[in-house]
Amino acid sequence: MARALAELLEASHTASFEQLSCLLNTAVQEASAGGARLFVADLQEEVLREVTGISLSAGEGGEE
Secondary structure, rough: HHHHHHHHHHHHHHOOHHHHHHHHHHHHHHOOOOOOOOEEEOOOOOOEEEEOOOOOOOOOOOOO
């Protein structure tokens, strides 16, 4: 699991925002984990939004 997390952190530095959910899913599969979800804060750090990788905003179907 630690290796998958390390690879995710390394790859995320050069990945586009739209690629992050795919990278996370790959790490989860490699670690044989049950699942994971990615949330990002808005610029004012008032709201967390889920990154799904779907649609132009990469957040379609995600939670807030």
